[in-house]
Amino acid sequence: MGMPAGKNVVHVIEGGKPPPRLALDGICVNFDGVPAVQDLTLDVGAGELVCLLGPSGCGKSTTLRVAAGVERQTSGRVFVDGSVVSDERVHAPPEARSVGLMFQDFALFPHLTVAENVGFGLRKGVGAAERAATVTDYLRRVGLSGYERKYPHQLSGGEQQRVALARALAPRPRVMLMDEPFSGLDNRLRDEVRDESLSILKEEGAGVLLVTHDPDEAMRMSDRIALMREGRIVQVGAAYHIYNYPKDRAAAAFFSDLNVIHGVVNDRQTDTPFGLFLTPGLVDGADVEIIVRPQHLKVTADKGQAPALSPDDGIAARGRVVRARFVGAQSLIEVAMDHDGQVLRATVPHAWLPEAGAPVWLSMRRDRCFVFPCAQQSRVATPYAAAAE
Numbered sequence: 001m002g003m004p005a006g007k008n009v010v011h012v013i014e015g016g017k018p019p020p021r022l023a024l025d026g027i028c029v030n031f032d033g034v035p036a037v038q039d040l041t042l043d044v045g046a047g048e049l050v051c052l053l054g055p056s057g058c059g060k061s062t063t064l065r066v067a068a069g070v071e072r073q074t075s076g077r078v079f080v081d082g083s084v085v086s087d088e089r090v091h092a093p094p095e096a097r098s099v100g101l102m103f104q105d106f107a108l109f110p111h112l113t114v115a116e117n118v119g120f121g122l123r124k125g126v127g128a129a130e131r132a133a134t135v136t137d138y139l140r141r142v143g144l145s146g147y148e149r150k151y152p153h154q155l156s157g158g159e160q161q162r163v164a165l166a167r168a169l170a171p172r173p174r175v176m177l178m179d180e181p182f183s184g185l186d187n188r189l190r191d192e193v194r195d196e197s198l199s200i201l202k203e204e205g206a207g208v209l210l211v212t213h214d215p216d217e218a219m220r221m222s223d224r225i226a227l228m229r230e231g232r233i234v235q236v237g238a239a240y241h242i243y244n245y246p247k248d249r250a251a252a253a254f255f256s257d258l259n260v261i262h263g264v265v266n267d268r269q270t271d272t273p274f275g276l277f278l279t280p281g282l283v284d285g286a287d288v289e290i291i292v293r294p295q296h297l298k299v300t301a302d303k304g305q306a307p308a309l310s311p312d313d314g315i316a317a318r319g320r321v322v323r324a325r326f327v328g329a330q331s332l333i334e335v336a337m338d339h340d341g342q343v344l345r346a347t348v349p350h351a352w353l354p355e356a357g358a359p360v361w362l363s364m365r366r367d368r369c370f371v372f373p374c375a376q377q378s379r380v381a382t383p384y385a386a387a388a389e
């Protein structure tokens with residue numbers, strides 16, 4: 001324990017590329033024999049922000065704690081800038097890893113001024129003038145010039161958060177590790193502090209690993225999202241990719257409400273009231289789920305006949321409105337389908353509140369549907385390309 005980083009250096013430079021700021025290689029963590037993180041491999045490049053996203057208890061914080069050095073992995077290796085900081089032989093403590101930490105409960109020291117808080121992590125050898133200049137510089141960057149002499153209790157929650165960010169950044173870490181750092185802020189402040197923090201982090205060029213269970217936060221902040229479940233990464237990619245090409249139903253469900261339409265394969269296709277879906281590779285009789293997000297269901301008022309649709313929208317099926325609500329920028333319309341009574345949820349991007357019982361037609365954006373076999377939900381879904389009707 002306690003060996004400084006760099007004593008046991010292993011470089012992982014491939015093909016002349018600079019190594020990632022942070023690399024986690026085959027990390028496993030067991031608590032009393034129970035796996036919390038399993039064979040997790042992930043890297044974060046310079047200036048990149050990667051979000052670990054997943055439900056409570058899936059191992060996000062444990063992964064971050066391993067990267068920070070406050071938890072030691074059962075097996076696997078951690079590299080910072082290509083140098084091993086933890087493996088079976090070496091375990092550098094957090095202060096020797098060049099990592100900045102911003103955890104949910106990482107409170108400011110109440111008895112220290114803002115300047116003292118920000119200067120806290122700077123090297124002991126730094127002279128007073130350089131220390132003061134660094135503190136002033138970072139306070140300016142987080143928009144808190146002139147706050148040097150205040151104490152934490154004199155600041156708002158958002159200001160405290162920004163001081164915490166300045167404190168974490170001032171030692172110029174190569175890696176920033178953030179665990180739900182904005183969760184204590186109200187919605188309006190959160191957006192503001194999040195966006196400001198993001199631009200400062202980008203400027204600094206550190207590799208950032210951020211833990212969140214909030215898919216909106218992950219999509220808003222990340223360059224890449226690593227979606228975790230039960231200690232493992234199930235999918236990694238840019239927000240657009242994971243949202244539009246989810247690996248399975250659970251991955252799709254993490255980002256929004258879903259409608260699930262069941263069908264059975266017959267002759268490599270699945271017939272539904274919304275049209276025929278090609279399901280090659282699945283045997284006759286296999287149960288499939290056709291998944292569609294509420295914003296990809298189109299609602300058309302019933303004017304006595306089925307609406308004319310483009311082939312991309314398949315076939316319209318009729319139902320009756322159960323309930324319609326205005327929810328901010330959109331309206332949520334729940335419709336009980338005539339053919340089986342299933343209630344499907346659709347959103348329309350404007351105010352439209354048809355009365356309960358009103359007949360409407362629903363059709364789906366076929367390029368936005370995902371088809372998964374029911375039993376084994378691990379096939380990579382492709383957005384459904386328009387099939388022959």
Ligand SMILES: Nc1ncnc2c1ncn2[C@@H]1O[C@H](COP(=O)(O)OP(=O)(O)OP(=O)(O)O)[C@@H](O)[C@H]1O
Nearest residue numbers: 031032036054055056057058059060061062063213
């Ligand atoms: N010190 C510990 N001792 C025993 N079990 C632990 C310890 N820390 C975490 N665990 C367990 O490991 C699993 C992963 O926990 P972890 O805190 O990493 O999850 P998480 O995804 O960060 O959850 P949350 O979003 O709720 O913080 C959980 O089952 C948790 O109970």
